[in-house]
Amino acid sequence: MSGALEAFGHELHEVDLAEIRATLGTPAQGAFDKITDHLDENCLRFLAHSPFCCLATVGADGACDCSPRGDYPGFVRVLDERTVAIPDRVGNKLADSMQNIAATGRIGILSFVPGMTETLRINGRAMVTNDPTVLAMLEQDHSVPDLAIVVRTEQVYLHCGRAILRAGLWDAEMQDLADEVPPAGRIWASMSGLDEEVGDEIGRGVGLAYRKLY
């Protein structure tokens, strides 16, 4: 892959902030006006119907991480107009997000509602908690999470739908794309230096494990 850049015969020019602004221009005041610091009625309704979000966090060394969270719609539970709680469900225990939050207390959330082209962005301060009251509210299918992330909102805004429209993200027919990607078991096997047969075995095992989600 690295060969492709070399084939250009020159180094990439890095554009600095001034040049970015010169290229894109300045956003209209309306773009800023849409940004608030709390969740209004419409945002509450958005989150109540959202089963999926991506969490962006940053570690003490500045290294970033972005990871998916999905659950029953409304799993990002609003505690008040400036506070939400997110359950930590069964995972691989790497806990990248939690580790980053414990180190820096920063988070960016991008929430989706299937079929809706706009997404809700929430940026703010986060902490990890094991408060029994919060955890009790996040029980699902008889399973209470061990930990939850509590977020104090600083920026809340609805992101326009062009990205999802361009992607055709909610078009069922776009799912034929997945047929062209190797199954997860093979990807994991390859990345772990194992052969395809082991990958297929991993795939079968994970298929069974996926039946226990809570």
Add this chain to the structure above:
Amino acid sequence: MLPLVVSSIDRQTPSIVSVVLEHPDREQLPDWKAGAHIDVQLVTRHERQYSLCGDPADARRYRIAVSRAELSRGASHYVHEFLRVGSRVHVRPPRNLFELGPAERYLLVAAGIGITPMLAMARELDARGEPFTLVYLVRDESEVAFGDELAEWGDRVRVHSGASDGRLDLAGMLAGLDPGTAVYACGPARFSDALSAAEAGGVLPAGCSLHLERFEPVQRETLPDEAFTVVCAESDITLQVYPDTSMLVALSQAGIELPASCRRGVCGTCVVPLLDGAAEHRDSLGADAASGVVYPCVSRAPGGTLTLGI
């Protein structure tokens, strides 16, 4: 599941709303009797059981009432905050695990949101011309739901407010029953536990019976969650249920998908015939060695083998 639409929402008390569901084309709904409940699945896919509290004679409407749980796990919060007239829900047809049996007279006892099945029972007994008394326990007068409907029955309904009347002596109430009284009661766990304890203490006069509907799991000591074996006689599958997995999930992993709803041993949706083996019944529906069924969402057989008729 029946696709239904919310046709009205009425605030009954600061913490209870009643919700009427209808078929979008006003089609007739499956019939039911007092004590029946439906499983309601919200658009969020949260599924919960609610006793029907409307009029069984009205074949076009189901009415339920939803209390906002202090620490809502999602559903009651959703119903109170986001459900609106026109919202779509999916409903499993009514099932009745709390049917009125024959008796000379009836005492209905409701605590809090437990009024819902009792309202339907009072209506049915009234229609049949049978003698009943309804005792309705609330923390204070503001928590009385369906007050206008209860008023129809005059002094056959007695509201007991903890704030003004103090604590009701449930054991004393049971001890003082006329012979031949059937007691039907529904309320939170502490209320049900108090009634069960009084019954176990032998206070019920001869010829009286106590029937409880629980909407919270019975808290009980259980054996450790050891692994056990399940033989599915009809599908010829044998599987192991490991300590960290329920029988319901293990069956699903083996390709046997059962309908399930509460997953807490309360609703009875996942019931399966138990052909052989000693189950440790952990449900709140009263399954025992004689009932011939087991609820795989909670029950186990530590170290043993269960043969199921599936």
